[in-house]
Amino acid sequence: QVQLVESGGGLVQAGGSLRLSCAASGRIFSSYVMGWFRQAPGKEREFVVAITWSGGSTYYADSVKGRFTISRDNAKNTVYLQMNSLKPEDTAVYYCAADKRGTVLPFLRDETLDAWGQGTLVTVSS
Numbered sequence: 720q721v722q723l724v725e726s727g728g729g730l731v732q733a734g735g736s737l738r739l740s741c742a743a744s745g746r747i748f749s750s751y752v753m754g755w756f757r758q759a760p761g762k763e764r765e766f767v768v769a770i771t772w773s774g775g776s777t778y779y780a781d782s783v784k785g786r787f788t789i790s791r792d793n794a795k796n797t798v799y800l801q802m803n804s805l806k807p808e809d810t811a812v813y814y815c816a817a818d819k820r821g822t823v824l825p826f827l828r829d830e831t832l833d834a835w836g837q838g839t840l841v842t843v844s845s
Contacts, residue, residue, distance in 0.1 A: 721745040721834045723815045728839030731805055735843070739800040741815030741836055749793040751833070752818050754826040755800050757811035757841075767813070769823040770798065778823045783809075805843045812838040 727739040741753065754769030768779045768789045777789055786805075791798040798815065815836040818825050825832055 721748060721751060721817050723817060723834050723836035725813065725815045725836040725839040728813060728841045730842045730844065733805060733807055733843055733845050735805050736801070736803045737805065737841060739802065739813055739815075739839060739841070741798045741800075743796045743798075743817065748796040748817075750819055752821065752823055752826070753789075753791055753798040754816050754818075754823070754832075755789065755798075756814045756816060756826075757809075758814070758838075759808075759811040762811075764814070766826055766829070768800065769826040771823065772821070776823070778827065802841070805841075807843045807845045810841060810843045812840050814838045 721743050722745045724742050731737050752771055755767040756764050757767050758764040770777045770789045774791050786803050788801040816832045817834040818832040
């Protein structure tokens with residue numbers, strides 16, 4: 720089982736940028752598909768983005784396309800989420816997740832994933 724720890728959240732003004740990191744430990748990180756979800760106050764958790772183990776394929780929610788970029792460094796066991804042009808509606812707790820089934824489909828289908836981080840809060844002020 721892989722363990723995940725997010726960092727990089729904080730308070731930023733609308734239009735600003737943040738980079739989140741998700742550090743993994745435990746089982747072989749490079750074999751996992753990684754992704755980010757978020758949950759805004761009073762709302763359900765929603766999918767944000769996922770990346771395959773090689774980094775060759777990514778899938779973004781429409782709400783973040785063109786603004787957010789996911790990447791991974793398997794040598795550092797870390798996945799990153801670069802968030803640009805942030806909007807107040809991006810305010811949420813962001814969670815990193817991992818799954819070893821080899822595709823992004825479990826992320827898109829909201830299936831039970833193998834591991835979750837504890838979350839990091841992103842607040843975007845208007």
